[in-house]
Structure formats: structure tokens, C-alpha cells
Amino acid sequence: MKPIISILCVALLLGFTAEGKNISTRLKPEKTVAVQKKGKKRITEGQKTPYQKVADKLTFMAYDKKASSDKETFFVDNGSETTISNLKLEISYFTTKGKLIHRRVVDIYQTFPGLETRKVDISSWDKQKSFHFINSVPSTKGSTAYTVKFKVISFDEE
Numbered sequence: 001m002k003p004i005i006s007i008l009c010v011a012l013l014l015g016f017t018a019e020g021k022n023i024s025t026r027l028k029p030e031k032t033v034a035v036q037k038k039g040k041k042r043i044t045e046g047q048k049t050p051y052q053k054v055a056d057k058l059t060f061m062a063y064d065k066k067a068s069s070d071k072e073t074f075f076v077d078n079g080s081e082t083t084i085s086n087l088k089l090e091i092s093y094f095t096t097k098g099k100l101i102h103r104r105v106v107d108i109y110q111t112f113p114g115l116e117t118r119k120v121d122i123s124s125w126d127k128q129k130s131f132h133f134i135n136s137v138p139s140t141k142g143s144t145a146y147t148v149k150f151k152v153i154s155f156d157e158e
Helices: 002-015 018-022 048-055
Strands: 041-044 058-064 071-078 084-095 100-112 116-123 131-133 144-157
Touching: 041 048, 048 144, 058 144, 071 100, 100 116
Parallel strands: 131 144
Antiparallel strands: 041 144, 058 071, 071 116, 084 100, 084 144
């Protein structure tokens, strides 16, 4: 019994020393700063000429979202000669009668080479799976058709 009490007393004494208080078993998260890669230039809507040079030549096509799907798929055709990446889009969702039902901003961390087309998959805004794109497969239980509109907010020019 005496050895156990002695061990507990030593443990308590060590726990209350200055050294014992400074010991931390939790790791602190590293601080990260968004750093733009060398050779890239962020282009936004406010920069009229460089923005329009590329944004006006981006075409969004073959959009698809079935009622049963938890993702949205579409293609981005970069009709400009400029390679871009980190595309930020505003996607607006409308009823077939034109009423806005949802709007969101998405970041697409892909590279879109000049004069090429790339497929994009993003998670769906429709978590309940009760909507379907007007040209896609509706739900057998009933779902609401919608249309989409894309607006380019910004991108990185390589």
C-alpha cells in the first residue's frame, strides 16, 4: 500500500510543477495561407478586358442532373486560347416558368486548357433529390423540373 501512495504523491507533485503545466498532448493546427502559384494571375469580373477575353468564350454545355443523383455534371468548353484554372461560378436554378429557386457559388479546382473541353462533376444543391434538370430523367415518385444559368465570377489565367 505504501508504494502505491508514494507513486501517487510523486505523480501529483510532478503534475503541479511548472514543467508539468506546459506539456501539451494536443497538436496545434498549422496556419495555412492561400498562396497563388507562380505564373498564375487571378482574373475577376471587375477586370473588364482580361475577364471578357476569356469569360465570353467559355461555354457550359450538356448539363445533367437526374432526380435520383447527388451530383451535377456539365462540360466547360474553353473557346479562348488561354489556359485557365480555379474557376469560380455562380449557378442559378430556375423553375420552368423562370422563377429563381436557388443560387450558389461553386469553386472548380480544375485546369481548362485553351481551345479544349473538360467534364465537371460537382455535388448537387438538391440534397432531398426532389428536382431534376428539364432534359434529364425525372423521379418515378415525382420531381420538379428546373433550368440553370452559369455566370463566371473569376478564374486563374496561366
